Structure formats: C-alpha cells, structure tokens
C-alpha cells in the first residue's frame with residue numbers, strides 16, 4: 001500500500017494511506033532500510049507492508065531543517081510589528097528556499113497593529129522589492145481574519161509549510177483558516193516582543209483540500225553549503241547583471257573591478273545587496289573550511305607516504321588530489337542536502 005508520512009515520533013512513522021481509509025497507520029521502518037541509514041521525513045511517500053515501511057519513493061524536493069519533503073509551497077511569514085520585519089532574515093529564507101527550488105508565498109501578518117497610512121507605505125515598499133522578483137505577496141491579520149480567504153485560495157490543493165521567526169503568527173494563521181483543529185499558539189513575551197517557539201514536531205495537518213506541515217521552524221540557516229561563486233545565481237537581480245561582469249570569477253563586492261552588478265546597484269534593493277554580502281561572507285568561510293580540510297587530508301597522505309620512504313608516483317599523487325576533490329564534494333553534499 002502506498003501512503004504519505006504525516007508525523008514521526010521516535011521510531012514510529014504515521015502513514016496516511018493513499019485512499020485515506022482507516023486513517024493514520026502506525027508503522028516501523030524495515031531493518032534493511034535502517035541499515036542503509038535511510039532517513040524518512042514527514043512528507044515522504046512510502047510503500048508499506050504489514051505495518052512496516054518497505055520503500056521510499058523519489059522526493060520532489062527535500063530540506064534538512066525542518067526535515068520535510070515534497071513541498072509545493074512555503075509560506076514565509078513576517079509580522080509588520082512585534083516583531084518587526086527583519087529583511088535580512090527574510091532574504092535568508094528566500095535564498096535558502098530558492099536553492100531548494102521551492103516556490104514561496106510571502107505573507108506579512110499583524111496588519112492590524114499599523115494605522116492605514118503606515119500600512120500603505122510599507123505595503124508599497126514591500127511590493128516594489130519582491131513582486132518584480134516573482135514573489136506572491138499577501139498582507140494579513142490573523143487576529144481580524146484579513147487576507148485569509150485569499151491565503152486559503154492560494155494554497156488550495158497544495159502541501160505547504162510555514163516559515164518565519166517565532167511569534168510572527170504562523171500558528172495563529174493556521175488556526176484562523178482551520179477552525180476545526182486548534183494548534184497551540186504562544187503569547188509574545190513582553191520583554192523582547194517575540195514568541196516562544198510553541199511548535200515542537202513536524203506534522204501534516206489536513207483540511208479542506210489543503211495539507212499544512214506544521215514545523216518547529218527553520219533554524220540555523222547559515223550559507224555553509226554553497227560556494228561563493230554560486231551564490232549570485234540565487235539572487236535573480238544579481239544573476240541578471242553578472243553575465244556582463246569583466247571577470248568570470250567576479251563576486252560583485254564593492255571593490256570588484258569592472259563589475260556590472262556594482263554598476264547597476266541603483267536597480268537593486270539595498271537590503272537585498274546587503275543580504276548578498278552577508279551570505280557571501282558565510283559562503284567564503286565555508287569554502288575556506290573545506291579547502292583547509294582537503295589540504296589536511298592531502299598532507300596526511302604525503303606524510304604517510306614519506307614515512308614508508310617510497311617515492312610517490314605521479315599516479316598516486318593524482319589519486320590523492322582526487323581524494324581531496326572528493327572530500328570537498330562530499331562535504332558540500334552533506335551540508336547542502338542531508339544536514340540533519
């Protein structure tokens with residue numbers, strides 16, 4: 001029988017059969033799959049026999065943290081106030097999701113906390129930045145049920161997840177569009193105007209032809225999975241100009257020579273460019289780390305060779321180089337795909 005994993009608790013997997021008959025089925029993982037170190041995620045489509053998962057079907061997409069798969073859309077939620085929008089963090093989510101090829105709906109919540117004039121101003125600013133980049137933008141108030149019909153229409157028939165800082169109102173939106181099942185919401189602490197991370201596990205909640213994966217949030221999104229030269233491709237507005245940069249290894253920093261991106265900085269939102277530079281720094285640190293680890297491995301190889309007083313043949317040398325490259329590749333794969 002084919003089904004989808006709706007939730008996971010320690011060694012138990014709760015699978016919804018394709019025809020939904022009988023509801024969630026409590027399953028174990030077959031030993032052979034365990035031995036292959038296969039990690040099953042919420043969202044995975046699996047084959048089940050005698051209450052054991054036998055096979056994992058190919059994933060459409062998959063992210064490491066939260067550990068979920070097969071998403072049609074992620075609703076990236078910010079709140080206009082309490083907490084205020086953190087644009088760099090917002091861009092961090094967007095670039096991360098772009099890397100994983102997952103479509104995004106941008107949702108700005110707690111509209112009720114702003115007066116009309118203020119709201120119009122910020123709405124105009126936000127639309128001007130994100131709509132040309134191809135993002136759907138929506139303004140909502142979970143408290144006053146504003147914008148939520150449209151939200152529901154946009155996610156109909158889809159499997160979605162919420163992402164956004166604690167306290168922005170993800171669970172509140174979910175409760176407002178799904179009156180049947182109440183999810184715990186946290187009160188925003190008075191001290192720092194932030195929430196308290198009420199959601200602990202990933203779980204698919206299904207209602208009205210919508211599947212929502214409630215998650216504890218997207219944490220630790222450092223750019224330690226991408227090389228500096230590839231980062232620009234994830235920013236559409238940088239990608240657009242970078243082909244005309246004089247040097248093909250240009251990183252589009254302020255001091256870059258004859259950089260076409262810098263030439264067009266007035267066309268790029270300053271917070272987006274600032275985000276790029278900040279992620280670039282992380283990507284550079286990542287590159288340095290894997291280069292260092294690769295070199296260390298090569299050195300160790302040489303030392304061991306010297307100890308045995310054998311002259312290293314060029315064949316062996318190149319095999320060592322290959323090992324270094326493989327090491328870098330492995331590190332990249334681990335970091336980018338299955339870092340959980």
Ligand SMILES: Nc1nc2c(ncn2[C@@H]2O[C@H](COP(=O)(O)OP(=O)(O)OP(=O)(O)O)[C@@H](O)[C@H]2O)c(=O)[nH]1
Pocket residue numbers: 109110111112113140141142143144164165166167168169170171172173184185186187188195196197198199216217
């Ligand atoms: N004024 C106002 N308050 C809201 C709105 N949406 C949510 N809140 C409040 O914001 C607080 C946090 O909301 P949650 O829904 O728990 O936030 P969350 O994003 O799920 O937070 P975590 O689960 O911690 O990640 C709660 O006190 C909500 O009542 C809104 O549209 N307007």
Ligand SMILES: [Mg+2]
Pocket residue numbers: 170171172184185186197198199
């Ligand atoms: Mg929540």
Ligand SMILES: [Zn+2]
Pocket residue numbers: 242245246250251252253256258259260261262
């Ligand atoms: Zn450049």
